[in-house]
Amino acid sequence: MPRQRMAPGEWGKITVKKVGPGRYAASTYVRDEDGRRRQAERTGSSEEDARRSLLRHLKNRTTPVHGAAITERTSxxxxxxxxxxxxxxxxxxxxxxxxxxxxxxxxxxxxxxxxxxxxxxxxxxxxxxxxxxxxxxxxxxxxxxxxxxxxYDILTVNPIREVTRRRSKAAPARALTPDEFAVVRSTVQAYRDRPGVSGPRPGRLLLEFIDVMASTGCRPNEVLGLRWCDVDLLGDPPTMTLTGTTLDHGRVVGKAVHRQDERKGGAPDHTVILPKLAVEALAGLFGDATDPEGPVFANRDGGWMSLANLRRSLRAALPDELGWVTPYSFRRTVATVVRDDLGPAEAQAQLSHSKLSTTEQHYFQRQTQGPDVRSALDRYAGGK
The missing domain is CATH 1.10.150 (DNA polymerase; domain 1)
Structure with a gap:
């Protein structure tokens, strides 16, 4: 009767021989997953040590791939x-x-x-x-x-898939009240116009940036990526269209602040209608515009402005009780104001989110007061 052929992954009899002083080699033939029969060998300080080493290798063995970029020995x-x-x-x-x-x-x-x-x-x-x-x-x-x-068939499962996803505890979304927003504007203006400052003034365009942010809810770097050709102040209604975003110092190795000609995640262009406050802020900047392809918020050299610098100026301008306010606070404020007045779907559309859950989870200030449901509960308690 002919000897039965080994199935892929099986191996034959293990033999052990002494190969030197205190050194033994265990070997066998294994039929790999590609159907080829190959010899496998491992050494040890004793016969049993060599045999166990070979068995461990055989249990984890993968078929050698000729010319593979990754093997079992890849670091x-x-x-x-x-x-x-x-x-x-x-x-x-x-x-x-x-x-x-x-x-x-x-x-x-x-x-x-x-x-x-x-x-x-x-x-x-x-x-x-x-x-x-x-x-x-x-x-x-x-x-x-x-x-x-x-x-590459070196492992059958990805060992990182089951590693715990660590998450930082996110602070709940907080929107500015009208009174807080008024304080932010007045303190920023006072910081910019304070007397006794010689040379370039910190926060030169911070007030206009805040007014546009608080009027549109757009992402800070997309506002800073605006060009004058993206703004239509004479339209009915006036609009601005987000078509790109700025990348700050160090985001790309060796590059200073620059504009990327696409939005976050490759999202399509997004047009928003401008309220009065944003129109006034942009109209005030338009007098310095010379290039329709140039930045709306230009630095002193006419280039793209750094969000990091604006954040620094905002922190310096605000009193301690408003130290929690960041450029993204205005995006959350717009989301919350629009939701409260027009509903969640309108807020999602304003912020240009593809999913309402994103807007709800990260941008709406949580409502902590229930509706007036007394009539319904009174009827229930009365048996009706």
Missing amino acids: LSELFEVWIASKDRLKQQSRDDYRRVWNKYGESQLGALRVRELSTSRAERYLATIPVSRAQILRVVLTGMFSTVVR
Whole structure:
């Protein structure tokens, strides 16, 4: 009777022989997943040690792929370079962010490990030791890296998928009251116009920026990415159209503040109707405009303005009791005001969110007073 052929993944009899002083080699033939029969061998300090080493190898063995960029012996440092090089459709600022986080929190801490050596538990323990915001990004990086490993059939599951998603505790959305908004405007104006300041004034365009933000609810960097060709003050109604966004210093390695000719996430252009406050603010800036393709909010050299600089001026201008106010506070304020007056759907459309849940979760100030339902409850209590 002919001997039965091994199925893919099976191996034959293990033989052990002495190969040197205190050194033994265990070997067998294994039929890999590609159907080919190959010899596998491992050594140890005793016969049993060599046999156990070979059995561990056989249980985790993957079929060798000729010319593969990733193998069982690939280090995580090498794997990162293979993975990041494959992300050719990723925006440069995202690639730079991933590399910064990997270089600071991954390269020296994990880079020497081979692909089989980073288990779920080890990744879980390590990610728990670094700041939440960095752990979130590093988890994305590691998940992508090990997805590549799975595609090469070196692992059957991605060990990072089950690592806990750490989340920072987000402060609830808070909108400015009309009185608070009035204080913000008056203190910012006083900060800009304060006497005794020589040279360029900090916060030169901060008041106009706040007025446009509080009138539209647009993202700060998309407001700073406005060009005069995107603004129509003479239309009926007057409008502005968001077609791009600015990227601040350092977002792309080696680049200063610059404009990206697309919105966040590749979203389509978004047109908003301008209320009176925004029209007045933009009309006041129009007198300095010389280039229709130039920035509406231009720095002193006529280039794109840094949001980081505006944030710094806003912090310096506001009193301590309004220290919680940031440029995004005006976006949340617009969302809340529009919801309270016109409903959630109108607020979502104003902010240009594709999902109402995004607007509700991050931009609406929570309503903490219930409606007047006395008539319904009185009828129920009366048995009606």
